[in-house]
Amino acid sequence: MPFYHHPRTFVPLSVAAEKKARKNGLRHAIFTSRFDRYVGDWKDDLKDGKGRFLTIGGMLYEGDWSKGYRHGFGLLSKRAANGTFTLVYRGEWVRGKLEGPGWMYFENGDVYLGFFKRNKKCGYGNMWYADKTFYGGYWKNDLKHGLGLFLLENGCRYEGHWEKDIKSGIGRYYHMNTGQLQEGCWVDDVCVKSKMSDIIIRQSCKMPTPYPIPQHQLQSPRALLEESELWMLGKIGEIDKNLLFCIDQM
Template identity: 65%
Template sequence: MPFYRKPRNFTPLLIEAEKKSVKNGLHHAIFTSRFDRYKGDWKKDLKEGKGLFLTHTGKLYEGDWYRGFRHGFGTLSKKQQNGTYSLEYRGEWIRGKPEGVGWWYYENGDVYFGYWKRGQRHGYGKMWYANGTYYVGYWNMSKKEGLGMLIQENGNRYEGHWESNLKHGLGRFYHMHTGQLQEGCWVHNVCVRSKVSDIIIRQYCDLPTEYPIPPEELKDSKKILEESEFWLQQKIGDIDKKLQFCIDQMY
């Protein structure tokens, strides 16, 4: 009577090779077909952990990875002609794009610090422009939107509402060269109704206007403003209580 022997489990060599080829842990250098280079941690054949990724175009990312994406905290730099690297972005990432809080250094000299969403300036942030202009306030997908303050290179300052990068809504504009404060409403970067008054430091300005300012000749200016279509279309929740001072002082 022949003896029965249970056959030994056999795994084909091809499957064994595929299992061994799955990258896990730290690898010194992995090159892509485009000659991009990655050095860092892997998990189940995906970049995960800490790593350095250098593209063939000279972009260098150093930081956290998760499931193959730049995810966590990291820095993005660009290689210069002299061989050094200049910093472009430093901050938080989610699934390959800046999201959270971070700094961005633009090639033209502009610098942004604040919140990001899907690679766009979104939320509260500050922007230093190369020409000396400064903006601090809220953004919506890289456009000024909501409450914000803009200080121009000549010292003039606007404080108020923005929409699609334009002054739109209630606001105050300080004319620092003439020593006057303009309070009122803007529509697509144009002031449609306002009240102008002298500011305390008027005597120290470069080109102070004649004092006192001639009285306005328009009658019932407050009533006209309150009945205007623009004023009626304003959302109550979008109007800052402090900025309502501009309409309350019109007479």
């Protein structure tokens, strides 16, 4: 009577060759089909660990990788015509996208330091513009959105709420050339209701007003604002409690 023999486990040659060819550990140079070049760590055929990736277009990434994505801390640079590299971004990445705190350097000279989400400025951040203006505050989808401060080259500044990159809501504007403070409401980048007063250093400004602004005050400023259709329908966003002081003084 014949006995049953269990067949031996057989591994096809193609599978065995694929396992041997799987990239793990450090590789000195791996080229893609479009001649991009990667030098760094691998795990199960995916970039994982530390590595440097240079594209055929001249973009260079140096930093952390995880499961084939730029993930962790990394630097992104761009190659110039003379062969040198200029830093574009340094900071955090999440699955191939800018996300978290980082620095960004623009070709026109602008510099941004703050938070990103899915490759866009989002959250709190500071922006130094090439025209010597400055913005420090909140962003959403690459636009100023929320509370923020905008400083002009001549020293004048706006402190208040922004919506989609324009002044919108409650804010203060310091006219440092004349020494006056404007407090009120902005709609579509235009102040529609405000109170003007002198700042303490008015006489030290470049072109101070010849006479101080006399003090006047309404008996019930808050009641007047609450009855205003503009105030009731306006979108003022999240207002800092410290800024509410200007409403009571109007």
